[in-house]
Amino acid sequence: MDSVGVSAAAPDAGPGPAWQSKCPWGAPSTTSISCSLADVMSEQLAKELQLEEENAVFPEAVAVAEGPFITGENIDTSSDLMLAQMLQMEFDREYDAQLRREEKKINGDSKVSISFENYRKVHPYDSDSSEDEVDWQDTRHDPYRADKPTTTPRRGFIGKGKDITTKHDEVVCGRKNTARMENFAPEFQVGDGIGMDLKLSNQVFNALKQHAYSEERRSARLHEKKEHSTAEKAVDPKTRLLLYKMVNSGMLETITGCISTGKESVVFHAYGGNTTEDKVIPPECAIKVFKTTLNEFKNRDKYIKDDYRFKDRFSKLNPRKIIRMWAEKEMHNLTRMQNAGIPCPQVVILKKHVLVMSFIGQDQVPAPKLKDVTLSSEDMKKAYYQILNMMQQLYKECNLVHADLSEYNMLWHDGKVWLIDVSQSVEPTHPHGLEFLFRDCRNVSQFFQKGGVTEALNERELFNAVSGLNITADNEVDFQAEIEALEKMNEDHVQNHGKKLSTFSSDGDPPIYDE
Numbered sequence: 001m002d003s004v005g006v007s008a009a010a011p012d013a014g015p016g017p018a019w020q021s022k023c024p025w026g027a028p029s030t031t032s033i034s035c036s037l038a039d040v041m042s043e044q045l046a047k048e049l050q051l052e053e054e055n056a057v058f059p060e061a062v063a064v065a066e067g068p069f070i071t072g073e074n075i076d077t078s079s080d081l082m083l084a085q086m087l088q089m090e091f092d093r094e095y096d097a098q099l100r101r102e103e104k105k106i107n108g109d110s111k112v113s114i115s116f117e118n119y120r121k122v123h124p125y126d127s128d129s130s131e132d133e134v135d136w137q138d139t140r141h142d143p144y145r146a147d148k149p150t151t152t153p154r155r156g157f158i159g160k161g162k163d164i165t166t167k168h169d170e171v172v173c174g175r176k177n178t179a180r181m182e183n184f185a186p187e188f189q190v191g192d193g194i195g196m197d198l199k200l201s202n203q204v205f206n207a208l209k210q211h212a213y214s215e216e217r218r219s220a221r222l223h224e225k226k227e228h229s230t231a232e233k234a235v236d237p238k239t240r241l242l243l244y245k246m247v248n249s250g251m252l253e254t255i256t257g258c259i260s261t262g263k264e265s266v267v268f269h270a271y272g273g274n275t276t277e278d279k280v281i282p283p284e285c286a287i288k289v290f291k292t293t294l295n296e297f298k299n300r301d302k303y304i305k306d307d308y309r310f311k312d313r314f315s316k317l318n319p320r321k322i323i324r325m326w327a328e329k330e331m332h333n334l335t336r337m338q339n340a341g342i343p344c345p346q347v348v349i350l351k352k353h354v355l356v357m358s359f360i361g362q363d364q365v366p367a368p369k370l371k372d373v374t375l376s377s378e379d380m381k382k383a384y385y386q387i388l389n390m391m392q393q394l395y396k397e398c399n400l401v402h403a404d405l406s407e408y409n410m411l412w413h414d415g416k417v418w419l420i421d422v423s424q425s426v427e428p429t430h431p432h433g434l435e436f437l438f439r440d441c442r443n444v445s446q447f448f449q450k451g452g453v454t455e456a457l458n459e460r461e462l463f464n465a466v467s468g469l470n471i472t473a474d475n476e477v478d479f480q481a482e483i484e485a486l487e488k489m490n491e492d493h494v495q496n497h498g499k500k501l502s503t504f505s506s507d508g509d510p511p512i513y514d515e
């Protein structure tokens, strides 16, 4: 439809058909035929027009082309032009036959077929190409190859009479399907079929579409994972950049490796870098990277949501910032403990969700957790009293409850116990603060009682010893009920007076207010 299309746009300047212009003897002048765009879409009309055009220019050649090619009869060989054109056609015919063989070889029985029509030289009305439904003109203007797609008109078909082509036409459909592949995600490899006259059956197209969509979703998930998670041992690119900057600035010498991968954090060991005027860098550091995936933090809301220190901010924060708040919380809590003289890591620096602190251990070997060391009974007893003391200090001097205290978060180093992992620590007046304390007491008490420390207080005695409260219930259920009653009393007070109690009192005395 090349010539028709062009002459439709510029009726007077239309060159001859493409094959003609390829003819080494130049193109004879042609009579241009103009038609409407709708007609251009009509294959049938195109065929007719083409035929008319050719008949007008060199009727003999067409006549020959329609019959057996060279029979030696009825051929007017008087015209040089005629002979030349016939030779050219014969040449082209051979070329096309070769093309068809290749096409067949490539396509085989495949449902996806590739057409070489575009590259053919001879007009397809010659007898040999009659088995092909599609002619080269049509494919040249295939709307689904071109930038400007053309659709089947509203009425759903094109053409007239028995030559109607509907939108269900196999060829039209196949091409549309191919064109639609362009809508697949850019990273989805569709090959270069879009640029060819590739016809995809609906079945194949639908299968491909399904695959493309599921690939898209999968890649989105992968991307999400890569970008937003501090995966096992590895860190996401943003965190890597933060760590890189720390080394680059000279603050850290080297990051040697991973000490621990927990549910909520990954801890690395690093050798400290240069100590500056305003910053003392310990020789060995622990880098706690708070995981930026939220899943694990979901159930930790309660620690921070109800912590009045963070209350105002909590509701305004996005998840990423909430995670930074955990790191911030750990930093503040460690600083409070440091100030009270409790053995714990010293904060070096906080950058977003990355907390750098002093390393408890030596030569890259972290101090063992209390659960992993076998202490002499003497050390066990020593450790117990030290912890009792630390819990009291934590409560009274730091105004904190650890809230995750157990043999997992206590390290044995230098002949003493070190407290770590205080991101979830809360103040005792936290709505659940006393419950957390009671849980801590139960862990500690059970660990030392099992560990053979006969002096170890039971959880209720320990709770009273740490908090200074005097809850007299002699069984766990009542004890816990009293704890909850105290918490509620404090909450009610906050409701009514907009102010929390500074300390709890359980012996009927009027509560002490923090003025």
Ligand code: ADP
Binding pocket: 259, 260, 261, 262, 263, 264, 265, 266, 267, 286, 288, 345, 357, 358, 359, 360, 361, 366, 367, 369, 408, 409, 420, 421, 422
């Ligand atoms: P998590 O929330 O993952 O439990 P922790 O703060 O408990 O995070 O750290 C996990 C582990 O990393 C600890 O059990 C400990 O072995 C190691 N660790 C954490 N901080 C330090 C530190 N400052 N020095 C040495 N080891 C540490």
Ligand code: MN
Binding pocket: 262, 408, 409, 421
């Ligand atoms: Mn821990």
